[in-house]
Amino acid sequence: MALFVLLDTETTGAGENDRIIQLGYMVLDGKKVDVYNDMCSSDVPIAYGAMEVHGITPDMIEGRPPCSETDAFKKLCEINTPDNVLIIHNAPFDLGMLSKENFTSKMRLIDTLRCAKHLFEDEEAHRLQYFRYRLGLYKIEQKEADALGIEVKAHDAIGDVLVLKLFLSELRKRLEERFGAVNPIDKLVELTQTPVFNTRPLKFGKYKGKTLTEIAQNDKGYLSWMLGNMESLDEDMRYSIGRVLESV
Incomplete structure (x- = not known):
């Protein structure tokens, strides 16, 4: 057992x-x-x-x-x-x-x-x-x-x-x-083992209050910057940003 x-x-x-x-x-x-x-x-x-x-x-x-x-x-x-x-x-x-x-x-x-x-x-x-x-x-x-x-x-x-x-x-x-x-x-x-897609508004950063999808429509570069520079991002957030970037 x-x-x-x-x-x-x-x-x-x-x-x-x-x-x-x-x-x-x-x-x-x-x-x-x-x-x-x-x-x-x-x-x-x-x-x-x-x-x-x-x-x-x-x-x-x-x-x-x-x-x-x-x-x-x-x-x-x-x-x-x-x-x-x-x-x-x-x-x-x-x-x-x-x-x-x-x-x-x-x-x-x-x-x-x-x-x-x-x-x-x-x-x-x-x-x-x-x-x-x-x-x-x-x-x-x-x-x-x-x-x-x-x-x-x-x-x-x-x-x-x-x-x-x-x-x-x-x-x-x-x-x-x-x-x-x-x-x-x-x-x-x-x-x-299944990442969670984040649909909630961000609680930090210059786009606080905006969802990842909303940010991607106006500033894809910022999301790319987050991936490359924010080491504190957890696996779910990295997965969510990557998924959003692929879709726009």
Whole structure:
């Protein structure tokens, strides 16, 4: 039977040199749930902006082993096989951080952020904490946390994994409504591999408030410039810009 690994990390920041300082995940094995949650040290200082988000301060990780030497990391490596499924909200970020620890996932991947963009396309945001409130998950999370011995804290790795577990159930419900009797894991993996075309107005730049299609009709060069110069663009935005440029 496949294991389902719901994972999140907290880090020193979001830059190229930043590293993991908390690795938290749950392993779902049938009805059994095992929780792994380790704080870890880093030679990279924690950015103040990161502290503001997750509340992890230098004294909290002082004397801790680096990520690759934690029990959580070693167990993750042990169960890293193609039979298992790795579930992350915004997977590219966490997988990128794990790659700095020389971890490359062999598991099937479900990125609940991309799946949410497919299945909850009309929502104003797709952040995990947004859905925590939008879907009322905060009303039921304490019962789940008590059963698993987890402390609920927003932007804490294992606290976010708890919300992810509850959100996954909502994704499966929406999946059934949309596609009927399909294998939910196979379909979520498929959606993870399918880029999302962005039809919403931009929230940044000189064409803020305009859709990509509207921009392409008046200034294709700007979209080409975005592709070549804005490294922060995610895969979905790059896919959307490329598709729009091909169509005009």
